[in-house]
Structures are given as C-alpha cells and as structure tokens.
Amino acid sequence: MTGRTVAIIDYGSGNLHSALKAFERAAREAGLDDTRIVLTADPEVVVAADRIVLPGVGAYADCRAGLDAVPGMVEAMTGAVKEKGTPFLGICVGMQLLASRGLEYAQTPGLGWIPGDVGPIRPSDPALKVPHMGWNTLRAARPHALFEGIPTGEHGLHAYFVHSFALTPERPADTVMLADYGGPVTAAVARENVAGMQFHPEKSQQLGLALIANFLRWRP
C-alpha cells in the first residue's frame, strides 16, 4: 500500500540526476521496492503520480519561467496537490516557489501555497557570509512526520544548504524547521500535503536519505 510512482518534475533546472539517484537509494534502503521514481516533464504523469517532487537550482525568476515554459505543468501540479491531495515536496528553489513571491533580482510570483515572501538572508552578525553555504544543524519549530526519527538540534545531524534567499512564511505554523545563521533561517515548511526543504536532502547524506524515506511513506 505504499506510494507507487514518485514524479520528479523536470523543467530544465539543474542536478535532477542526483535527486533521482538519492530517491532511488532511499526507496531501496527503506524496502519500498514497489516505488518507481521518474523524471518527467509530462503533466499527465504528474497528475497520475502518487507523490510529486519539485527540485530547483538557480535563480528564482529563471526557475519560475522554466516551470511556466512546460505547458500545463503548473495546472497539473495544482490539480494534483489541491484536488487529489498528492503529497508534494519542494527542494531549495522548488521550496521557495511555494511562496507568494520571490524577490531575487526581480519580483516574481510564486505558487502561493505557503503564503510569504522569499527575501535575502541578512545575518545579524556582519561577519557571517552570504550565501549561507555548507552544513548546518536544524532546530524544530514543531514536530512533523517528515522529520520523525531524525536527530535535530545542536548535536543532531547536518543538512546541506546553499542559498542567499529564504522563505519567511506568513503563518508561523507553516514553519517546521529552522537553521540558525545570525538569526533564524527557514529550513523546512509544511502545510497539509505540501512540504518544502530549503536545504538539499539529495546532498545531505544520512539526514537527507532518512528524510526522503519519510517522504516516501508520508500520509498527510
């Protein structure tokens, strides 16, 4: 009774193969042998999928334009998520696209599923460098099924971040995980069947594989 097809949306954003390989490995290690991971630019495959992943590497406006350039994709994602209740995971810019709008280079509308803006990170300590780049620990804002069994906190596992902009949700309850970098930086958001990670689960080794396995079993 596990989710059988996971659609990773291919819209010209970089590094899809690492996401594919990480999901395949997580599925294998979690014993979810009946789970098929597909890279797809086909809206019909996305509508039919049991789970949807929206990766994203690049500038916000460019990623949004790339997504809009695939005919019917935004409608397919929206239909699956809002009407079918398909579990959805956005990664990095794919998470930021869940916001109302992005403010990188230009103001760009997002999907608006997690209301809030994506703005520049401004650490309170001027010695801290931007981008926020490298391995950081996570701090739980609230418990969430996607982080079940994953040690967080100062002595917990690390997640790999590489970003200059971050999503600040309008509703505090949408924030699941924070990273500390001269103040709190949103690391994970979730609302109903929609979740997003600012860090890269596909690059975050133990933490990443555990999180992906949790997503593959997630029943929101």
Next chain:
Amino acid sequence: MLKTRIIPCLDVKDGRVVKGVRFEGLRDAGDPVEAAKAYDAAGADELCFLDITASREARGTLLDVVSRTAEACFMPLTVGGGVRAVEDVRALLLAGADKVAINTSAVKDPDLVARAAEKFGAQCIVVAIDAKRVSALGEAARWEIFTHGGRDPTGIDAIAFARLVAEKGAGELLVTSMDRDGTRSGYDLALTRAISDAVGVPVIASGGVGGLDDLVAGVAQGGASAVLAASIFHFGQATIGEAKAHMAAAGLAMRLDASAEPRP
C-alpha cells in the same frame, strides 16, 4: 551552527586523476569517480574537481566524469577548469555539478560572472582566484591575479578583483596562492584574510597545505569558511576524519556525523 568545510580537490586531466589517489582499497587510483566515492564515504564536506585538460574536444569526457560522480555520490561537487561561457556552466550543472568555478574567463570578462549568476543563481557560481604576492619585502602586501596556472601576470590587483567578482554575483571565492601551491608551507594567510575581509561571500583557502595545523590556520587566521587541500589527503598523510578531529580539537565547528556511514 554552520560548520567549517573540508574540501579535497582532485586535478583531472582527460578524465583521469593527475598523479592518482593513494587510498587503501581503491581499485583504480586514477579514476575520479572511485576517488570521489572514497571521499564521500570518508565524510568530506564537499568535493572539488579542477579539470586541466588542454583540449576543448575532451569536454565530453569531463561531463561524463561529473555525471557518473553525481550518480554515485551524494556530496556537493564543485567543478572548474575551462569554463568560458554560460553554456559551459549550464552543461556542468546539468551533468550534476552543484557549483561551477570560473577562473581565467572571469579575469578576461567579469560580466560572465554576472550573466551566469543571473541565470543559475549566485549560490552556484564560484570564482577561482589565482594570486601571487608582488610587493617587495617591507612594502605593504599586494597580490596580483595570475592566469594559466600562475604563469601569466595580468596587472590586476587581487583584492580589487575579489570585490569586483563578488559584486558581479560570485557566491564564493576559491583563493589559491600561486606562491604556496605545491610547496607544503601553508596557506598565504595574509592573502586569505585580506580577501575574506574584503568580501561578504564565503572564501575557500587553497594552495600550500603541508599539515593539519595549516587547515586550522586557514580558518582561524585566514578567515576562510572552507579549506581545500589535495596532496595531504590523496597521498594518505591524513584522512578526512583526522583532519576534522584536529580542527575540532582546535575549537573550530566541524561536522562529525557522516564519517562512519557505511556505503553499499
């Protein structure tokens, strides 16, 4: 808390690791993918490939190496060498690189950095700065950008260039001292510090590591966010785990959770 990164760097030529990597149990010391897997398992925080292949025709070989590495490793990968255009950046990112380093072409055309950052985001654009000290003893320290492996002077001040490319959108600077590279006498800490103080983006210290104390100094004195080294790791003088333990003992925040993870 964000941790200091340790980045082993492999020089790759025609799809092979230059001089090889001497690890126990490595079937093929010259295969970059094998070496990458070993560093992934050892808990390296990132990996860097610098391609020194002379010919343009061999570009496909590099892309193949990057793609096979990205499929086998879940660690962040930076790839540099021969990046001349936005299309080169795109090809490397699509092959599976997480970040792309631009070197000579950023010196010739700093706007390439801006074009690439606008397209792919500043976070994946690294500018590799090769600098040599040009001030005489007793003078205020001054460094100049050199290209082509440190052979060709450009007359460009390294600090001013670092500021320029950071403004253009570089998300990180890989600062190599061409005076120290290969000498095992330690990073040029004054250079690392001067650039780190001049820019708001992370700086990777590179060139000259002879021992683990050099890694500590690169962060503590040089102000680097990450330390890059090649031969001390490739030739087994130190493991990634030993380097992390040494740096942690010196008071630096290190990521210690991944080193023991078995790999299937």
